[in-house]
Amino acid sequence: MRVAHLGDSSAGRELVEGMMGAGHDVVKLEDPGDLREFQALVVGVGDARLEATVEMLESFVFDGLIVIHTCLSRGVQVLDPLEAHGVVAVAAAPFAQKRWAISALDELGETIASLIVGEMGATTVEYRDTERPGLAARVYYARMLRRLARHADLFEDEPPELLGNVDSEEIVAAFYAIEEPGLRRSYLESARRLGEVELREELELWALQEENK
Amino acid sequence: MRVAHLGDSSAGRELVEGMMGAGHDVVKLEDPGDLREFQALVVGVGDARLEATVEMLESFVFDGLIVIHTCLSRGVQVLDPLEAHGVVAVAAAPFAQKRWAISALDELGETIASLIVGEMGATTVEYRDTERPGLAARVYYARMLRRLARHADLFEDEPPELLGNVDSEEIVAAFYAIEEPGLRRSYLESARRLGEVELREELELWALQEENK
Known part of the structure; x- marks a missing residue:
């Protein structure tokens, strides 16, 4: 094809x-x-x-x-x-x-x-179409956490392919599907920290602005 | 023996x-x-x-x-x-x-x-003795993140034994060895969220109090 x-x-x-x-x-x-x-x-x-x-x-x-x-x-x-x-x-x-x-x-x-x-x-x-925004938010959140964990300790034998890529703009877009306050808070903080450790300035800045809303 | x-x-x-x-x-x-x-x-x-x-x-x-x-x-x-x-x-x-x-x-x-x-x-x-507090903080932080990731998505085939146990009181004790502000903030937020999702009330409360200091 x-x-x-x-x-x-x-x-x-x-x-x-x-x-x-x-x-x-x-x-x-x-x-x-x-x-x-x-x-x-x-x-x-x-x-x-x-x-x-x-x-x-x-x-x-x-x-x-x-x-x-x-x-x-x-x-x-x-x-x-x-x-x-x-x-x-x-x-x-x-x-x-x-x-x-x-x-x-x-x-x-x-x-x-x-x-x-x-x-x-x-x-x-x-x-279903309606399930996808919530799914994306959970998946991106988990990927952010795994990337942060990987960055924090260099000891685990976790295969790198388990980490998964996640684009900053997709992290931002998926956030607005989250309704649970605790998850919103943790998602933002993870995005902010991922921005810091992976030098994604636009992501860090976005998370900071959302946190201060 | x-x-x-x-x-x-x-x-x-x-x-x-x-x-x-x-x-x-x-x-x-x-x-x-x-x-x-x-x-x-x-x-x-x-x-x-x-x-x-x-x-x-x-x-x-x-x-x-x-x-x-x-x-x-x-x-x-x-x-x-x-x-x-x-x-x-x-x-x-x-x-x-x-x-x-x-x-x-x-x-x-x-x-x-x-x-x-x-x-x-x-x-x-x-x-060396002096290396252990910082090591513990990094290890516990990574374990908290992996437990949160596991909780957020049930799709990954990550073997559960990779998760690692981490006692709430050890999370608390290790925190004070961290000097980097971004890591301190993310560590606290992870502890707070882990407290929420794993129903560790004392951990959640401690993190909240530290965040408000």
Whole structure:
């Protein structure tokens, strides 16, 4: 399959790397006008830019194109404007070791997601759109904590791949789905500390501002 | 070897369970007057009660008795009053998967510690007394974070034994060795959150009070 890759989120990169490993031909999409050359498009942009990206893509997609976004905190319905043009719409994001959270609009989308994820040696778990923001917050929180733990002690034999990447802008976007006050507080403090130890200034600053609200 | 076990710290329990697994005969010490029946004594009490326990033991120990305390945040010198009575003094505490932090007053103590820890299938790392408080703080902080991560997501396949026990009173005692402000803040917030999710009220309360100082 010829696959176009848009965006630079770590989840998007993880998907296209897995697809390349499975033998697909992945190309960075420089010009959306080139989309006709591809069978599938990976939209690897973060939560905050997903709507605008979908809007931009609307005039370029076509019937039968597979469109996969990789944002854990968002369901598949954000792709509705593209689905109206006949694309097969899927949300697929890694949320644990070799497990991908899948949301699709129909059975064809689910089947295609299972095939692609299966080729990468991973399995899918289906989530409803409404479950995804809370799932993303829990997953990012746990990843922040594990990264902090790893930074604090250099003694554990924990394999680094268990750590998981987590983009600062996704940490920020997922925060607002949390309602429990204790978890909100701990999430912010973890983000602030992760900002300090991993030199993510924008994350540290955001957490500080939220704490002082 | 006949081994007496005093105290109920989790590190102490881990040591005597390992020694029992290696075939030693471990008995809970009910009356310090019975110490003469033993070749070794495991002092499994926390940081805050270590001095008082040593003082209490002073009139019961004897030449050649092996005395091991299991408090990670304390060096071996806290056992000096017993060493004056001819005991072999050792500090031995688990700080990572199958690794024990060892401090001893002499080569005999080091050798005995290596033998006991080796029998349990673990290895020793020697630490100077002055290094132990900072080591304990980092280790407890990392354990708190991993326990919180585990609580937040139930998806990871992380083996539970990687989590590590950590007593609330040891978390409290080790905190005061931390000088870096960011780490102090994150340590307190982690303790507070761990108190919330693991229902350790005294820990939560302590963290709250420290945060408001």
